[in-house]
Amino acid sequence: MDKILRVNMSDLSTRTEAVPKEWAGLGGRALTSAIVAKEVIPTCHPLGENNRLVFAPGMLSGTAAANTGRFSAGAKSPLTGTIKESNAGGLAAQQFARLGIKALIIEGLPKDNKWYSLHVNQDGVSIAEETELIGKGNFAVVETLEARLGKKTGVITIGQAGEMRMLSANISVKDSDSKLRSHGRGGLGAVMGSKRIKFISIDDSKAPGVPLVDAEKFKTAARAFAKAVIEHPATGEGLPTYGTAEMVNIVNAAGGLPTRNFTFGQFEKHEEISGETLRETIIARGGKPKHGCQPGCIIQCSQVYHDKDGNYVTSGFEYETIETLGANACIGNLDDIAAADYIMDDIGVDSIETSVAFGVAMEGGVLPFGDGKGVLRILKEDIGTGTPLGRIIGNGAGHVGRTFGVTRVPVVKNQAIPAYDPRSIKGIGITYATSTMGADHTSGYAVGTNLMGVGGGVVDPLKKDGQVELSRHLQIITVMLDTLGLCLFVGFPAADMPTCVPALMDMLNARFGTDLTPEWIGGLGVNTLKTERAFNIAAGFTNKDDRLPEFFREPVAPHNAVWDFTDEEIDAFWNF
Amino acid sequence: MKLTIQLFATFRNGRFKEEQKEFADGITLGEVVAELGIAESEVGMALVNGRHATMGQGLDDGHLLALFPLLGGG
Structure with missing residues (x-):
């Protein structure tokens, strides 16, 4: 039976x-947003006792279906001060799902200054002091934790930035x-740090597994789904070959590379x-050009990057990080x-918030543009240890701009704009402006349609026509992806391959014994976006917060493109 | 007339990254793509001087072409 695990850090109690x-x-985003909307006071201090941190696997997570983790x-x-789902x-998603945990x-x-950890297993969740x-x-x-609990332990953890409650702090999950x-986005690591939880360990060795109402139907649908993902050129060839960094040359050629x-x-x-x-x-260095972020991934857009001597440096090396440090901070x-x-x-x-914050810091004179070694030094010696400079940059791009008197501060709702200039790729600009999450390219990835015509043809990135409708459509569909536990890139075959969405519906129905139709997707998206927006309005946000920074009215080379949407045009996004 | 052609991702395999080439006046984008041995259906994004172009578009001396297979996702 699915269950909710609840932890109260005020009296250190837990219950199922x-x-x-x-x-x-x-599941996933629809569930975390429903819980936050119901249980969190919208005007509360995000680092205070009235905020709640919720984790939820996707509805298809833990099954054998590809890319559902x-x-x-x-x-x-x-x-941002808004509702957040990241x-x-x-x-962790697959472990939670196999343990029958709908949400934590x-x-x-x-009440004290101690640090704690949580441990999740088949019996529920427990709290322990951590030193x-x-x-x-x-x-x-x-x-x-692998030495303490075994190699197979699951881990959800915060680093020093989360402990120090920096607003760019993320929550990391072991792969x-x-x-x-x-x-990554929205500083949820600071919320975990405010609750003084350093990590959550997961033992799923005695997990009952995910029940399927119709296992045969599920298997057939999962196969059709995987076929659609593999046969789409973006997910079957481009992403596995070049990773998300394939976007560098594309976005540069289109003139939208910040x-x-x-x-x-x-x-x-x-x-x-x-x-x-x-x-x-x-x-050339013996790394891995293909790698999955989750077991069962068939896209493999990730990679393992080695140094000149063949030693591991990093994995999961994404376009947004490469762009915002590489081009936007000119590290190259x-x-x-x-x-x-x-x-x-x-x-x-x-890595998005922090990299964009470095770009603003460079404009503010903290370090020169292109100073890669300076970035490494500040990350290690200042942000990692919490010096005053480290805390300023670690609180994000908006904070850096205010501190150093910079007016070119690329944020919406105080969250950094990632690696696509909204003047030259206008569809993603509408997503940045209207997303309930603050500037977030993943909440309605209009870049694919603006540049590559994903979903039935190019919507000209330099023109305003059709962008509001495009972003609205994508933001609604993306709720479905985020709710089922699907990789964002499933959006490409879902848009282009006629077999993909029916296969997803069949998987859902076979998993839960329901009779959902594709119309359900629209309803889920609309309800969730409206729930999230209602939370934001109750927290004090208005239409005036759905705006890009003023400097985007200045032209950007090579097209001399400007952000020229009127307030009324942007606000029409919410007409649904 | 002279065109500069930039190829990206898998289009570079067995071809080139960037070359200047001579073409007959009045050639269209689609004809250039065909001369390169690329099927139109493989082209995800075709830019002429940084702007989206259709295969029927006529080209002028000095134009910069950028051709990408269908990629997408960051």
Whole structure:
């Protein structure tokens, strides 16, 4: 039987609850947002006792279906002040699902100054005091817990940044190579740190597994789904070959590659940080050009990056990190960016927020543009140890801009805009402006349609026409992906392959014994977006927060594109 | 007339990264793609001077072409 685990850090109690009827048909993001909306006071301080941190696996997580192992974390975000859902790969979603855990809800704050850990297994969840790992980085946490609890233990952890409640702090999840995947965006690591939980360990060795109402139907549908993913050129060929860094040359050619803190749309050293170069470098050094963020991934867009001597540097090396450090901070050198990626994973900061914060810091004169070694030094010696400079940068791009008097600060709702300039790729600009999460490319990835025509043809990235409708459609569909536990990139075959969505519906129905139709997807998306927006409005947000920063009205080369949407045009997003 | 052609991702295999080539006046984008041995259906994004172009678009001396297979996702 599925259950909800609840932890109260104020009185250090735990309990197991039945799943209320209203939550039974939800998972992932739809569930974390429903729980946060119901149980968290919208005006509460995100680091105070009234915020709650919720984890939920996707509805299809833990099954044998491909790419269904995304894990959702939700809370009120200390970075944005909005509701937040941030999802990650790794092992935890599948472990939770196999243990029959629909959600883990952590509430309250300890009354003392001790640190704690949680342990999840077939009997529920327990709390223990933790001393040994306090002050340690995420890799040390994983290593120590594997020695303490066995190689197979699952781990959800925060680094030093989370302990210090920095607003860029992420929550990391152990993957099958004992490396990390992260709930990156929105500072949820600071919420976990505020509750003084260093890590959550998971033992699923006695897990009952995921029951299927119709196992045969599930198997057939899962096969059809996998076929659609493999046969789509983006998920079957592009991503496995070049990783997400394939976007460097694409976005550069289209003139939307944020460069020098969003001053230009193209970077002269784009080839040096491109997916093509990344692949050649990885192969020449004996790394792995293909790698999955979760067991059962058939896309394999991740990779393992080695240094010149063939030693491991980092994995899960994403376009957004490479772009925002490589072009936007002008570092232009994959080795420095990879080294920074590793440190960010270890100290536990969002590699998008932090990299964009460095771009703003460079404009503010803290260090020169292109100073890769300076970035590494500040990450290690300042952010990792919590010096005043480290705390300023570790609190994100908006904080850095305010501290150093910079006006070119690429944030929406105080969350950093990632690696696509919204002036030259306008569909993603609408997503940045309207997302309930603050600037978040994954909440409605219009780039695929703007540049590559995914979903039935190119919507011209330089024109306003059709962008609001595109972003709305994608944001609704993305809720479904985030709720089922699906990888974001399933959105490509879902848009282009007619067999994909029916296969997803068949899997859901075979798993739960339901009769859901594709219309259910629209309803789920609409309800969840409206629930999230209602939370934000109750927290004090208005339409005026759905805006891009003023500097985007200035033209950006090479197209001299400007952000020219009116307030009314943006607000029409919510007409549904 | 002279065109600069940039190829990306798998289009580089057995071809080139960037070359300047001579073409007959009035050639279309689709004809250039065909001369390169690339099927139109394989093209995910075709840019002429950084802007999206259709296969029927006529080209002028000095144009910069950028051709990508269907990729997508960051």
